[in-house]
Amino acid sequence: MVVTQKLYPRATVKRIVKAHAGRNISKHTDVLVFLDYMLFMQELMREASIRSRKSGEKNVSARSIRKVTETTLRKMRG
Template identity: 40%
Template structure:
């Protein structure tokens, strides 16, 4: 089975920013949180586009408008 993301690379990035010991699967949790963030951002940008005269495509301005709301939700 192929991996969804390069675990070794992600672990190296996490360790370069933290000096503390990390649990075994912390990289998986961070990756899943990242995926959930992107999914929520896409949903909010889609909602923003639909409210903007029922546009069919999501543009940069829709993502920027949705970004602040999604970041507030994921602050932690």
């Protein structure tokens, strides 16, 4: 029997979304929220990596992440 590991705690995500929105959520909403979060994080790290390389840094720093956060949030807003 193969045991698979969960990617994230579904109940916790549902509880957070319900507390934030103040409404019940449908069965698979937590999956969509998690996927949106992962896409945002991927884009944020990509932009921060590009920014840090342009400024001559070897690693991604907190400063480069802070600088691209606002533009990435605007892009992901849809």
